[in-house]
Amino acid sequence: MKDAKFFSVIVPILFITILLLSFSENSRNTRFSLLYRPAGLTERQAAAHLLSRFTYGARPGQVDEVVSMGLEKWFQQQLNGGIADDELNKRLAGYDALQLNNTEIVNTYVKPARVLRMAVKEGFVNKDSVNISNKGQYKEAVADYMQQKGLKTQRELYRQLADQKVLRAVYSNNQLQELLTDFWFNHFNVSITKNDCAQYVLNYEKDIIRPHVAGKFEDLLLATAKSPAMLFYLDNFSSAGADSSTETAGTGRSRRRGDVLMSRRLKDSANMPAVNTVRNRKKNQGLNENYAREVMELHTMGVEGGYTQNDVTQAARALTGWTVYPADDYGPQNAIKKLLEKAGEERLAERGFVHEGDFLFAANRHDRGEKVVLGRTFKAGGGYEEGIELLKMLANHPSTAKFICKKIATRFVSDNPSPTLVDKMAKTFREKEGDIKQVLLTLVNSPEFWSKDAVREKTKSPFELAVSAVRCLNADIRMPYQLYNWVDKMGQKMYFYQAPTGFPDKGQYWINSGALLTRMNFGLALSSQRIPGIRINLLDLNQGREPESAEAALNTYGKIIMPERDLRQTTAHLTPLLHDPQLQQKVESKAAGVGRQQVEADEMDQMTAKNSQDRMLQEDGKLVLTEPDKGNNMLSQVVGIIIGSPEFQRR
Numbered sequence: 111m112k113d114a115k116f117f118s119v120i121v122p123i124l125f126i127t128i129l130l131l132s133f134s135e136n137s138r139n140t141r142f143s144l145l146y147r148p149a150g151l152t153e154r155q156a157a158a159h160l161l162s163r164f165t166y167g168a169r170p171g172q173v174d175e176v177v178s179m180g181l182e183k184w185f186q187q188q189l190n191g192g193i194a195d196d197e198l199n200k201r202l203a204g205y206d207a208l209q210l211n212n213t214e215i216v217n218t219y220v221k222p223a224r225v226l227r228m229a230v231k232e233g234f235v236n237k238d239s240v241n242i243s244n245k246g247q248y249k250e251a252v253a254d255y256m257q258q259k260g261l262k263t264q265r266e267l268y269r270q271l272a273d274q275k276v277l278r279a280v281y282s283n284n285q286l287q288e289l290l291t292d293f294w295f296n297h298f299n300v301s302i303t304k305n306d307c308a309q310y311v312l313n314y315e316k317d318i319i320r321p322h323v324a325g326k327f328e329d330l331l332l333a334t335a336k337s338p339a340m341l342f343y344l345d346n347f348s349s350a351g352a353d354s355s356t357e358t359a360g361t362g363r364s365r366r367r368g369d370v371l372m373s374r375r376l377k378d379s380a381n382m383p384a385v386n387t388v389r390n391r392k393k394n395q396g397l398n399e400n401y402a403r404e405v406m407e408l409h410t411m412g413v414e415g416g417y418t419q420n421d422v423t424q425a426a427r428a429l430t431g432w433t434v435y436p437a438d439d440y441g442p443q444n445a446i447k448k449l450l451e452k453a454g455e456e457r458l459a460e461r462g463f464v465h466e467g468d469f470l471f472a473a474n475r476h477d478r479g480e481k482v483v484l485g486r487t488f489k490a491g492g493g494y495e496e497g498i499e500l501l502k503m504l505a506n507h508p509s510t511a512k513f514i515c516k517k518i519a520t521r522f523v524s525d526n527p528s529p530t531l532v533d534k535m536a537k538t539f540r541e542k543e544g545d546i547k548q549v550l551l552t553l554v555n556s557p558e559f560w561s562k563d564a565v566r567e568k569t570k571s572p573f574e575l576a577v578s579a580v581r582c583l584n585a586d587i588r589m590p591y592q593l594y595n596w597v598d599k600m601g602q603k604m605y606f607y608q609a610p611t612g613f614p615d616k617g618q619y620w621i622n623s624g625a626l627l628t629r630m631n632f633g634l635a636l637s638s639q640r641i642p643g644i645r646i647n648l649l650d651l652n653q654g655r656e657p658e659s660a661e662a663a664l665n666t667y668g669k670i671i672m673p674e675r676d677l678r679q680t681t682a683h684l685t686p687l688l689h690d691p692q693l694q695q696k697v698e699s700k701a702a703g704v705g706r707q708q709v710e711a712d713e714m715d716q717m718t719a720k721n722s723q724d725r726m727l728q729e730d731g732k733l734v735l736t737e738p739d740k741g742n743n744m745l746s747q748v749v750g751i752i753i754g755s756p757e758f759q760r761r
Contacts, residue, residue, distance in 0.1 A: 160176060195283050202278075219309060226248075280581060301608045325547070336469040351397070412513035430475060450463075484507070518549060524564045596641065602620075632754065633750040634698075664685065664752070
């Protein structure tokens with residue numbers, strides 16, 4: 111009887127549990143059927159199209175893998191993410207900066223001026239010797255000091271930032287997650303050219319952007335708004351209300367007096383001339399509208415979203431007091447840090463201060479007057495919650511839905527997506543409360559995504575071109591910064607774009623006669639293994655079989671590199687180039703004549719070449735460097751021509 115009673119209770123519970131698990135799994139893996147057949151595409155062509163848009167480029171044999179798995183299942187897997195990345199993790203293991211939080215990065219990869227101040231303070235350098243004429247004398251002492259203290263240069267941090275970007279794009283199995291990380295970083299652009307925010311860029315991408323790429327847009331917006339990279343980049347860290355020195359939270363005469371003193375000291379601390387961007391703090395005191403303007407124009411509603419200049423001003427007031435919790439003892443916020451530590455977290459929380467990791471809401475710098483933004487009134491006396499509610503309102507505004515969905519469609523469908531598609535995506539955005547994953551499902555399930563106007567009609571950026579090239583050739587990347595340098599030569603210096611707009615996402619920005627020459631030069635350099643630290647085996651791509659002629663090689667490798675495409679026209683255009691023995695020299699010479707000047711000198715490469723070699727994978731315990739291809743010049747020239755061809759530029 112007891113057993114019967116036990117089973118009468120436990121069986122229904124198990125049944126309900128199974129149903130709930132099944133429902134959860136079904137909600138995670140939405141059932142859908144891709145609409146490629148009505149567009150006239152075969153299953154293999156559809157797989158190639160998916161790979162061209164939702165990865166950095168197909169690897170050899172990957173079309174077969176997608177068809178075998180099922181197109182819908184493959185896309186859902188990419189959308190969910192979380193695929194094991196053992197190979198990528200192995201290659202990233204030597205990059206110590208990836209294991210550090212912002213405070214640790216700031217205090218390890220130090221600015222030159224700060225190192226000098228530290229060395230002087232600790233007696234490694236005589237302060238009387240610190241002048242331009244004696245620079246050579248104390249430079250060695252500073253270098254010794256850094257070595258003893260385990261400090262590193264910011265140049266090395268930037269190299270690690272570039273290297274990990276390349277390695278993730280090339281080797282990650284979660285390709286859609288990497289594409290979305292790139293898309294959203296570009297949308298919420300920050301630049302390492304701005305001194306204050308540079309040290310925070312690596313973790314801005316890793317900890318702020320990447321975890322939110324397929325979640326709710328609202329969460330992504332809030333995370334970026336509170337990041338020190340964005341707070342410094344768009345200057346909101348210094349924004350304060352006009353009356354913030356006297357109007358503070360709390361009641362009672364002693365509290366008000368204490369808050370006034372604290373406010374004055376906090377304001378004084380903001381004037382410390384420790385970095386270039388705060389040298390003229392006096393003229394920057396008070397309200398700063400930079401972030402409020404860009405969050406409306408670029409991050410949410412769009413320039414035609416329906417807001418006014420007054421809305422910008424009012425929004426900026428709501429965001430006063432949003433600043434950075436200092437990570438070091440030498441930066442512009444140092445006095446704030448010391449004061450906050452002395453006051454105590456609990457006491458400050460009672461007064462409306464909010465400290466979350468690198469973010470600080472300084473209640474005494476907040477404009478506590480009434481504000482009206484887009485018709486919504488924020489009553490006087492508010493604090494941190496005003497900024498939160500403002501950003502949530504912007505994230506879920508109808509104009510935001512349309513603006514964001516058009517940008518997503520432009521990235522993944524065509525340079526000029528149809529209004530019908532954008533409207534469908536915006537409808538999903540509104541109904542699903544900004545769920546990016548659901549918006550992407552609407553996109554990939556639309557006939558517009560599969561139409562002839564979309565297939566192979568996007569132009570690769572230099573980064574997309576370089577990564578797709580090494581992926582399609584199964585290249586072994588041992589010195590990723592060399593690939594980063596080529597991306598720079600082709601016109602896209604990642605993380606250095608200064609405008610908050612991010613890089614434009616239309617082909618006309620990237621392609622001109624000079625750019626095409628540089629891209630062809632890259633293809634030839636890659637295929638002939640003239641790029642140090644990048645190894646390829648062209649014969650392996652064809653099961654070790656060598657083509658009988660250049661024409662045969664063009665046909666065979668064209669299909670390997672650009673699967674499921676009609677290459678007859680491309681072959682006709684490329685054939686005349688096959689037998690020119692001086693092609694590489696001609697292209698290299700012409701490309702050098704029209705190429706852009708690199709912003710950064712080769713000094714950076716020389717300074718950190720040893721660090722790059724130290725991270726190279728080993729074979730039999732020895733480092734293996736890439737040598738120029740001295741073997742099949744015919745085959746390498748053919749492959750280089752294919753990589754540099756106009757057809758390969760398309761995705």
